[in-house]
Amino acid sequence: MKLRQKILLLAVAPLAVAMLGIALAVRYQATALARHEHALVEAAYLQSKEMELRHYVELAQSTIKPMVDSGRKDAATREAAMEALARLDYGPDGYFFLYDLQGRNLMHPRQPELVGQDLWLMRDPEGALTIQKLIAAASKGGGSVRYLWRKPSSQQVAPKLGYVVAIPEWNWMVGTGIYLDDVEETLRRLDARAAIDIRDTMAWIGVIAGISILLVAASGLALNVSEHREADAKLRQLAQRVVQSQEQERARLSRELHDGVSQLLVSVKLVLETAANRLRIAPTESASVVPVLGMALSRLDTVFNEVRRVARNLRPALLDDLGLFAALQHLAREMQEGSALQVDVTLHGTPRELSDEQATALFRIAQEALTNVERHAHAHRVLVTLDFAADATRLTVRDDGAGFDVARMQLDPNRGIGLRNLRERMAAQGGSFDIASGLAGTRLVASLPLAPPSSLASSSASSSAVSDISPS
Template identity: 55%
Template sequence: MKLRQKIIFLAIAPLILALCAIAFAVRHQAISLGQQQRVEIQTAYLASKEAELKHYVTLATRSIAHLYDSGRSDPATLEEAKAILAKLDYGNDGYFFVYDMQGNNLMHPRQPELVGHNLWDMKDVNGSLTIQHLIERAKNGGGIERYLWKKPSSHQIAPKLGYVIALPKWGWMLGTGIYLDDVDEALNKIDAQVSGNISSTMLWIAAIAILSAVAVGLSGLVLNLSEHRVADAKLKVLAQRVVRSQEEERARLSRDLHDGISQWLVSIKLQIEAGIIKLGGGARQAAAAQATFERTASQLNHVLGEVRRISQDLRPAILDDLGLAAALDHLTHEWVEHAGIPIEFSASGGTDGISDVANTVLFRIAQEALTNIARHAQASRIVMQLQGDQQAVSLTVRDDGTGFDVDQIDGNPKRGIGLRNMVERLEAVGGQLRLNSSSTGTSLLATIPCTSPTNSPYA
């Protein structure tokens, strides 16, 4: 690092660190005070509501005390008690409700359609068994229970603070409640105000930081700083990546030739030599030589197939002749024969909106994805989808394999070379790669935006 670069760094670094520390302290203090204020208001409000609900239930029990203490539990007495409770209300959304201990609704003045229905297994949007929890609270001596319920005035699901008690002589659960959307609204206003204040403060700090950085940058311009070295370094890194990619491709081609074609040719050579020797013998030897040459011809067919496979890997002619969809369909069929993993391929839309280079990029990504699945995923099924519209062309590859930790792969320079190659290929044509992986499988989505409208379909 040059001296003038060090000077600018030493000027900017302490300034940015100080502003960041100030911003962190201010933000932490503001959030802490806001949370404290919110908790205090919520605690005081809920305490008052709990006492209010308890008084309401006490008044309700007193209104039917003459019936309950009489010892009668005949239908007429119970209906009279329910009629008294149904008339007790406070406001549009204040009412009493009655259930038996099996979850049957016996009285509900605001939702009469519930009367006579068993709501024991009813769940709210969060999956909570509301009636079971209320009955359990009543059996344990009564008290406060918070849950979600439809608000009669708005017909919307809202949080509710309920108070329930048990009437064991009649097998009833009696309760009432207050909807808490008003307190939630007040608390949300407090949160919004605190958040606005924090954002405003952060904007001021950011503005100060930007102005300070600009001032230092202008001072740096006076020193005529140049970024040629940075650009040269980037070019060197890019050149190294190109050379590395070429060497990796050559190494793969060399392995294919050595492990496949070379071994087949050596075997064929030995069999031909053996067949020539057998031709010099009798009729039995000649028949054996014929069998040897037939086996050799069969092996030559395998060699030709291997040559075609390597040729397809280098540059599939079908990609230029019939397009990306046909090339991918051919690739999946060859892959099923080669790897034995079922692949479900589908294509819709068109690829006229992207360049030939972009088509090649998507084809290479499909090859790399299938190679990674075969090597690491232990998958039993693969789904490949190609979709194109007027905005973009996307390729999706999903498998049901073991998955992997994406963050761990990205953070390890010696692993995930294939994934980095995919990202670099897509970035070169303006695309992007999304990757999700878990223990149930991996999903890869490569998207390239269109440069012109697409009209022709794949099939």
């Protein structure tokens, strides 16, 4: 997986997890709120129904109260009281029922077949002893009881809320009730409405999460496109800089070979031709040829020195023969010979063997840094420090020049190519590159980690192999 994809995933994944957490929390809270609302509505509904039933029972008590208070307990008086209670109905399912305290039904306007039956042990579909529960509530001074009973209008078993009181003078229990199937239907509609609202809320959260993820993905895509364009632009500039550097190096070599080596070789050729002509004209006067041949030898020495100089500029031989520190000292001497810049090279730590790639990278960084100081810094002194630390090899170049704006230089696509090249050169070796600049000067630090023994061994083997096949 590419780095950009990982970054995009790291941006999208927490957002998705956060939205999922929000959705679960909202769903939990909404469900809890719906349950709480259900309980509140049910409690309020039952309380209002209980109050209504209590009033009905009080009405029934007041109807038969004169007969009970009369003190008569004969069958005719009780029959008159039953008839009065039977007439007190309120709708198709609103009626009063009457039992004695032993569970025998005395009056039931809607189910006359129950009259006279002993229902003490009768159980509802859920197994509850209905009549015993009613008598127990009545014996405690009256109260409400929830139970299941057949609804007269529909002939279906339905939940019912009954309210009963005892009439101890006649050993009676009188009560009435309201069927709760309409209440439960209302509560079911309320729950269904809450479930729809929760589902709609979750859908909205899902839509918002999807839009947010798409926006993050689109932003990441736009950022990737922008980075791609910027990287392509930098790559093109780098490629152009590489081509320009190659052409400049070729032009420099061409000039040096033409102006130096070529001219010297032409001069040697002319001197040798002069000596040959003298020998041909006067073979016996060999003494006159000796000075000419000496001049040719001297010029050949000059040619050899010029070739060595060109080769040393391409890659210093000291870097392979004596190591990085000696090559840096030689570079500093050459830099001081052509300018008024004072360059000091110091060594910290115990020198150790570096791979060819590491030594070359640090040397080229020092070379580029000193060239930049000479051209742009207006500095008087440069301190180059090579530090063989326990964890890394560090090259530090510090000058007392005018400094520059590092951030602005790095953001400018037309400038700072050299610094980017140095940073990329160090990154290719697994190292780090840091630069800080201000009014007091510029400080450049290049750090390379310790090379594993295998790379050093392979580097040494390749160097020895090159020396073995090189002509002596």
